[in-house]
Amino acid sequence: MDAISCIKTRRSVRRYTEEVITKEQFEQIVDSARYSPSWKNTQTIRYMLVTDRTLIDRIKDEALLGFEGNIKSLASTSSLVVLTQVNGRCGYERDGSFSTSKGTGWEMFDAGIAAQTFCLSAHEAGFGTCILGIFDDAKVGEILEVPEGQTVTCLIPMGRPKFVPDPVPRKEVADLVSYK
Numbered sequence: 001m002d003a004i005s006c007i008k009t010r011r012s013v014r015r016y017t018e019e020v021i022t023k024e025q026f027e028q029i030v031d032s033a034r035y036s037p038s039w040k041n042t043q044t045i046r047y048m049l050v051t052d053r054t055l056i057d058r059i060k061d062e063a064l065l066g067f068e069g070n071i072k073s074l075a076s077t078s079s080l081v082v083l084t085q086v087n088g089r090c091g092y093e094r095d096g097s098f099s100t101s102k103g104t105g106w107e108m109f110d111a112g113i114a115a116q117t118f119c120l121s122a123h124e125a126g127f128g129t130c131i132l133g134i135f136d137d138a139k140v141g142e143i144l145e146v147p148e149g150q151t152v153t154c155l156i157p158m159g160r161p162k163f164v165p166d167p168v169p170r171k172e173v174a175d176l177v178s179y180k
């Protein structure tokens, strides 16, 4: 699939077949995602694959802030990818001070690039994904025993799509651009 087709045909997929992603398939996708650009090439994003049903159910029941849409997505998936961020490096100088006025903002910037690159690579491999932002990151970290010094940035349930959703509306280019 060429890059433009991959970008334009990716959808947020929220219902999956029961097929569990293998470690080999997961690592092939991460192999592409690791080429994401990052702050001073700090490469602070980590990718955890959770296939243990008990752990997925605990996150579903305890860490989704009661958001029904995400509860249904986790009930449907057999493969939950959890992106974490190594804290305190992206956006920082070596002496621990912030490099810019955006402070910690660059951490989520890098996480977003990595998440999209992961989702596009997964799409190219025939897997559907959905980036989830509505969850309790501390609770997910506790359930998964995420190493100290890392923060959960997003959840990405994935799997073979049960069906491919229709595209959602996009603003027109003219509404997005400006020139000076």
Ligand SMILES: Cc1cc2nc3c(=O)[nH]c(=O)nc-3n(C[C@H](O)[C@H](O)[C@H](O)COP(=O)(O)O)c2cc1C
Pocket (backbone or CB within 6 Å): 010, 011, 012, 013, 014, 069, 070, 073, 130, 131, 132, 133, 134, 135, 167, 168
């Ligand atoms: C940072 C971020 C957080 C999101 N959080 C959620 C979420 O919690 N639950 C959900 O179902 N979709 C979530 N989405 C998916 C968006 O709703 C989706 O990308 C948007 O509606 C466009 O649809 P598309 O991805 O199919 O093009 C999130 C997307 C992003 C980028």
